[in-house]
Amino acid sequence: MKIRNGFVSNSSSSSFVIFGKILSSDGLAKKFGFTEDEMNDIDENGLYDYEDRLTDCTYQYLSNDNEWIVGRALGGKKIDIVKDMEIAEKALGDGCKLYSGVDTDGEIVELNGV
DSSP states (O other): OOOOEESSSSSGGOOOOEEEEEOHHHHHHHHHTOOOHHHHHHHHOOOGGGGGTTTOOOOEETTTEEEEEEEEOOSHHHHHHHHHHHHHHHHOSSSEEEEEEOTTTSOEEOOOOO
């Protein structure tokens, strides 16, 4: 997966903004306690049936790398955004980053300076 750092000038191409972490299959299983059988099901069918286990987080699947961005979707008033960022850090720990949707090159954009 390619992650580009920096400012995104064409925000119309973004389909989401998530504050969280990129997790591999192993990281997802460890963080949320998924069993091997559950991970096999997730790999085959996705996370939809397990969303309630994500501690109030949402996700975006990165199909090229079999990874997920897990965190809180951001939007609304500043107070709501701050609250969502706090919830993400409580669920995922320190080190959360801000990710924007897929840009025109098919890359996930990591936003810096936020």
